[in-house]
Amino acid sequence: MSATDTYSCSIGTCPIPLATVKYIPSLLGNAFYLSIFVLLFLLQIYQTYLFRTWSFSVAMLAGIIFEIVGYIGRVQLHFNPFSPDAFLTYFINIMIAPVFFTAAIYFIFSRVMVFYGTPHYRFSPKDTFIIFTTSDTISLVLQCAGGISSIVAGRKVDSNHGIHVMLAGLIFQAFSLLMFMGLAAEYGWQIRRERRWRVNGTQNMGNTKKAARVRLVVIGLMVSTISILTRSSYRIVELWRGVGGTLANQQVPFMIFEGGIIVLASITLTILHPGIAFSPRWEEVGWGWGKAKEEGNGVMPVPPVNARSTGNSKPPHIDIEGFEEVVFDRSI
Template identity: 45%
Template sequence: MSNTTTDRLMAEGFNQTLLDKPYLCTTKTCPKELQTIRYIPSLGANAFFLALFTILLIFQIGFGFKWRTWSFAGCVFGGLVLEVVGYVGRIQIHNNPFDSDPFLMYLVTLTIAPCFLTAAIYLSLSRIIITYGTSLARFKPRTYTIIFICCDVFSLVLQAVGGAIADTADTKSLTDAGINIMIAGLVFQVVSLTLFAGLCAEFFWSVKKHGGVSRSVLQGRLPKSVGRLYLFIGSLSLATLCIYIRSIFRVAELQGGFDGHLANDEVTFIILESIMVGIASIALTLPHPGMIFGQNWKMAKARAAGEHGKAASSSPDISMERLREGPK
């Protein structure tokens, strides 16, 4: 709530206790200006997404134990836990829109959760490069992972710190500073996703330029099924696109501040935040890498790490001659 609003309410003789402790308010005793957001979040919609992310979380735990894809499952697990906490916060806002604690809970967790999902996407790229052949990539598989995970961490820190500052600030200038830090983190996430998409496109163009990869070659490598591999690549692309759209929306939302139109429009939030992240989470859960790589997920990691070591010399790669065979 802005200082101008506080001064006006005080001038009108509004209860000082409720101004100091707005969480004691109800919709009958306090005006909308004291609410953390200007609408009452839909109980049904937010309960649906809470249930969705909880179910996906259970699947991720089960798949992680079954196929030992600890790094991938850990990243998606972190994102889904934050989504669950965020929607619990939104349900609490439905019950009491004047309490700032659930608002902070929802704001920070839902803002940073997709960073964990993109980390899982970045980890997956190195496995796909190894499957197709490291000679076709601009960088070593581990280089892609390290660069973009670092970008992810930097973006996450900016968003988390900015969110905490913005919500706990007691002056407009400090609130604006926190919002600007959050925007910087989200913009950085959009830029890193754009670069990631460009490097992915370059890699797959290189595969196509060399005549594609024969089905027999792929079947001799890590994936259990070529069709499942293509499904996995498609799901990663869909998840990346959804998170990209969502991040652009959040930048636009925060540009207007907490009192702006987008920040107080639940329909837009549900479509461009909840649904986008929901689709991305489904895409990263149901076509799970364990179904494609099995417990060879760790083997792919070892081969990426041993790129210039002993493991590299003993690990088969796709030769240019075989690449030119084309699909069979």
């Protein structure tokens, strides 16, 4: 039976196996996740005002908004699991939301690269950001195209054409995350090998306390990246046989590997917010869209008007609170 045949169905008139999901979504569980994302949205708004991390915050807020809308759809499904509109609201929004969280991760990592320097690394912070946000965009386009295809198909959610397109986007996202983790691990290994980078990092931040905050942000990056990769892997397996598959119609795995995992990633990126390390100079430690030249140990000084001379051949020190030698374009 197609979705259009069940528009007049309700829990009391039609059997659950005919519903868009073969179970009644938990009201308590989904309302709990919904309330968490609403709280995270408010916290992110406050942190945006506090830290001025505009690019990171836009990505995080976009992802959280999609999660909120998605769980509103899940709550609606609790009352009417036969509604294809509620199904698509939940399915599409929750599917694409993590793409924005990975974009936020790439914003942070590019700042971490600027902080420690990249004299011997294969990619600059700008190149790294562009490469992975491009892959993120491709994943988003595929998943959106799949979702639109599902809607245009006349709300026949039992048709898997759109699901296959979304699945391709998920696979691409998982592959990109694996590549990112590999390159990030290589970069981290180089930092540990070249102890002078860590010394430079501590000096750039002005004291060991601030340098420790950067390490906390890096831990947050690790936890959130692994979490999103775990979630993407689950969704690939879940949708491999379409929305009618066995795993796609089991609530407990969804609540753990989709809801719980993404909540963990979102909370981590909120608690270990990059603003604790890079505020109030988030823009100054960005790489910008302009070209910058590498000098010396990999940092790229661009002296502002109030630069003070050091009296030697080294580049002038820059009076930026917490940083001595790192200034970039302020366009991002």
